Amino acid sequence: MGCLKRFIFGCAVLSLCGVSFADIVYQGKRVQAWPAEAITKFDNTRGARVQSALSPKFAPAAEKSHYSAPKGKIYGLTLLVDFSDQPAPVTKEEISDWLNKEGFNRDGCNGSVRDYYLDVSNGQLDFTNEVFGWYRAKYPKSYYEGLEGYSGSDILMKEVFEYFDPQVDYSRYDNDKNGVTEAINIVYAGAGKTWGQGLWPHAGWSNERRDGVLLQKHQMTDMPGKFSIYVFIHENGHMVFGWPDLYWYGDYCTMGNRPNDWNPVVINDFYRADQGWIPFVDVTAEDIGKVSTTAGEQCYRLKNPSRPDKEGLVWSYVKNDGRNKTLKGSGILMQHYDFSIDGNSAADKLGLRIVHADSKGKNSDPENDQWPSPGSRAGAFFSGTYNAFSDALYPAIRWYNGTETGLKFTDVSINEKTLSFCLGGDCSTSFGSSNGDSDEPYTITEIAIATELPISNNYASVTVDLQGAKVASALGIAQNEIANKVSFYAVEPDSSLNSNTTGEGTGHWFDNRGYVAKWNTNGPSVVFSNVNLATMTTKVGHMPNLVKPGDTFTVKQAVVYKNNQVTFTITIKIPGADNPTENPTDDPTDKPDNGSDEDSGKDSTVVSDTSTTAIAQLRQIPLDLSNASTLYFDMNGNVLKSAPKQAGIYLMRITKNGKAIRQSVIRIK
Numbered sequence: 001m002g003c004l005k006r007f008i009f010g011c012a013v014l015s016l017c018g019v020s021f022a023d024i025v026y027q028g029k030r031v032q033a034w035p036a037e038a039i040t041k042f043d044n045t046r047g048a049r050v051q052s053a054l055s056p057k058f059a060p061a062a063e064k065s066h067y068s069a070p071k072g073k074i075y076g077l078t079l080l081v082d083f084s085d086q087p088a089p090v091t092k093e094e095i096s097d098w099l100n101k102e103g104f105n106r107d108g109c110n111g112s113v114r115d116y117y118l119d120v121s122n123g124q125l126d127f128t129n130e131v132f133g134w135y136r137a138k139y140p141k142s143y144y145e146g147l148e149g150y151s152g153s154d155i156l157m158k159e160v161f162e163y164f165d166p167q168v169d170y171s172r173y174d175n176d177k178n179g180v181t182e183a184i185n186i187v188y189a190g191a192g193k194t195w196g197q198g199l200w201p202h203a204g205w206s207n208e209r210r211d212g213v214l215l216q217k218h219q220m221t222d223m224p225g226k227f228s229i230y231v232f233i234h235e236n237g238h239m240v241f242g243w244p245d246l247y248w249y250g251d252y253c254t255m256g257n258r259p260n261d262w263n264p265v266v267i268n269d270f271y272r273a274d275q276g277w278i279p280f281v282d283v284t285a286e287d288i289g290k291v292s293t294t295a296g297e298q299c300y301r302l303k304n305p306s307r308p309d310k311e312g313l314v315w316s317y318v319k320n321d322g323r324n325k326t327l328k329g330s331g332i333l334m335q336h337y338d339f340s341i342d343g344n345s346a347a348d349k350l351g352l353r354i355v356h357a358d359s360k361g362k363n364s365d366p367e368n369d370q371w372p373s374p375g376s377r378a379g380a381f382f383s384g385t386y387n388a389f390s391d392a393l394y395p396a397i398r399w400y401n402g403t404e405t406g407l408k409f410t411d412v413s414i415n416e417k418t419l420s421f422c423l424g425g426d427c428s429t430s431f432g433s434s435n436g437d438s439d440e441p442y443t444i445t446e447i448a449i450a451t452e453l454p455i456s457n458n459y460a461s462v463t464v465d466l467q468g469a470k471v472a473s474a475l476g477i478a479q480n481e482i483a484n485k486v487s488f489y490a491v492e493p494d495s496s497l498n499s500n501t502t503g504e505g506t507g508h509w510f511d512n513r514g515y516v517a518k519w520n521t522n523g524p525s526v527v528f529s530n531v532n533l534a535t536m537t538t539k540v541g542h543m544p545n546l547v548k549p550g551d552t553f554t555v556k557q558a559v560v561y562k563n564n565q566v567t568f569t570i571t572i573k574i575p576g577a578d579n580p581t582e583n584p585t586d587d588p589t590d591k592p593d594n595g596s597d598e599d600s601g602k603d604s605t606v607v608s609d610t611s612t613t614a615i616a617q618l619r620q621i622p623l624d625l626s627n628a629s630t631l632y633f634d635m636n637g638n639v640l641k642s643a644p645k646q647a648g649i650y651l652m653r654i655t656k657n658g659k660a661i662r663q664s665v666i667r668i669k
């Protein structure tokens with residue numbers, strides 16, 4: 001019984017990760033999920049791109065991502081360790097190929113880990129791992145494996161971090177420069193031995209601080225000598241982006257079940273759109289028209305109008321080829337999300353769930369592609385037999401408060417590469433052309449402005465004129481109407497409009513490449529531009545201690561009215577060292593480094609509650625097991641009469657008041 005008890009509490013934390021069953025180990029103890037302080041926090045302001053269904057030609061605005069949203073080149077660190085009784089089965093170069101090489105195909109892998117993230121991100125995320133090793137551990141593998149709990153892996157982790165310190169600059173792996181690394185992978189020679197003990201693959205936590213950064217999280221995984229990419233991709237999905245395990249979800253995302261180790265399915269299109277890798281297209285219950293899309297091109301979204309920041313339906317065309325070859329069907333895959341629901345483990349209300357097309361006419365939409373029969377089903381997709389959705393056809397699909405969604409589409413059809421459907425049940429018009437405005441050309445007027453900005457230790461700004469008369473003329477309105485009529489944005493370097501302000505009022509902080517950043521005295525936020533739309537001027541300043549003489553920054557902001565946009569390209573030059581300028585507005589009463597409350601932007605820094613929600617989502621409430629009962633299934637889905645004793649892999653399902661509250665994969669050795 002003692003053993004069984006250990007299993008219940010131990011297994012509840014397991015993800016449906018398949019045979020690696022990666023545990024999360026926090027301060028030596030297995031936990032259900034990372035505590036808040038250990039959740040990856042990446043900048044999420046460079047988030048999703050959004051366009052409205054009514055005017056698809058409108059330049060897309062942006063919204064904050066619910067998860068960390070790194071873009072561009074991101075570095076992970078991979079440290080290799082082997083043992084006197086278990087020498088390295090492959091070379092460091094082979095490991096580097098596995099993680100980074102274009103077209104890597106050893107043992108049937110569909111590309112490297114880097115290839116995978118490049119593909120699913122539409123080339124927007126270049127996740128490169130730098131590999132060091134092999135380090136020969138002080139003791140044989142059997143020593144670490146034999147120690148109690150995960151103490152062996154803790155000892156090995158410290159050894160590894162220490163050994164590599166002289167050759168590794170750990171601060172390089174703090175990609176967003178917030179003092180904490182994002183992705184450290186420790187790969188050891190040989191296979192994992194005992195679940196929950198020794199070096200069994202797991203995600204770990206440490207207080208180790210090296211090169212000025214906290215090496216907070218890492219994942220430790222085994223290298224038995226055969227290559228596959230699923231586990232590495234999935235674990236880095238947790239580490240780099242903070243995505244949760246999608247329990248009760250099926251094979252439709254690599255954060256869900258584990259259908260294929262060598263060709264894992266893509267990250268689901270909702271998370272992809274949340275990252276900004278594909279656009280969200282927002283529709284309302286009133287929109288009508290014929291919609292056409294190619295697979296994975298965009299993610300349609302209907303927000304619950306009464307809880308628009310929390311709940312919605314999202315759908316996209318998912319096709320079972322390429323990286324999604326494992327899926328059993330193609331068509332519209334619809335999902336229902338609710339960011340106020342923690343975790344993804346309850347059977348009835350999930351943070352993210354599949355709306356199964358074949359639940360048509362039914363009063364419930366049971367998860368039925370889960371363990372004990374995990375996978376995907378053709379009936380999950382809208383096409384063919386199930387080619388329409390409406391509240392009447394799908395009585396089980398409602399907003400979680402019970403009201404109808406108002407969503408209706410019909411005539412889902414697939415013609416070669418394109419899937420189309422009739423939004424609102426009406427295909428008499430083509431999508432988007434119902435709005436006359438969208439047929440007018442969208443014009444962008446550029447205004448280039450250059451300013452010098454003296455170095456300041458207290459956020460002192462210079463005021464720059466934004467040429468209000470010219471702006472008004474370009475927008476076709478009077479100058480005194482600007483403040484009331486325009487929408488204000490930052491323009492990211494990829495030309496997308498970002499509606500989130502991070503500076504003071506209508507203002508932004510930017511990093512040194514011109515991306516919008518959150519105020520942070522350690523960077524990446526370096527310069528700000530706080531616009532006053534009433535006077536059409538902007539105050540430009542910089543973060544104390546983060547600029548030097550000779551630096552130049554280019555930041556862009558824009559105002560938009562109807563189909564006209566005016567973009568301000570502001571070049572900010574810090575005067576050269578040979579030409580020091582006294583701080584013109586230096587106020588001697590300001591305390592250095594504290595920042596003046598007037599101009600710092602600090603008070604108006606937007607602290608997104610969505611990031612808190614994302615953190616909450618990864619924290620699972622401890623299970624109350626009173627009055628709960630436990631069922632065990634074998635791999636064929638048969639219910640066992642009692643707890644399994646024979647060696648093997650099983651599914652454990654805990655139910656309470658007739659509802660499943662948790663299920664986990666367990667392995668008996």
Ligand SMILES: [Zn+2]
Nearest residue numbers: 015017234245
């Ligand atoms: Zn997982």
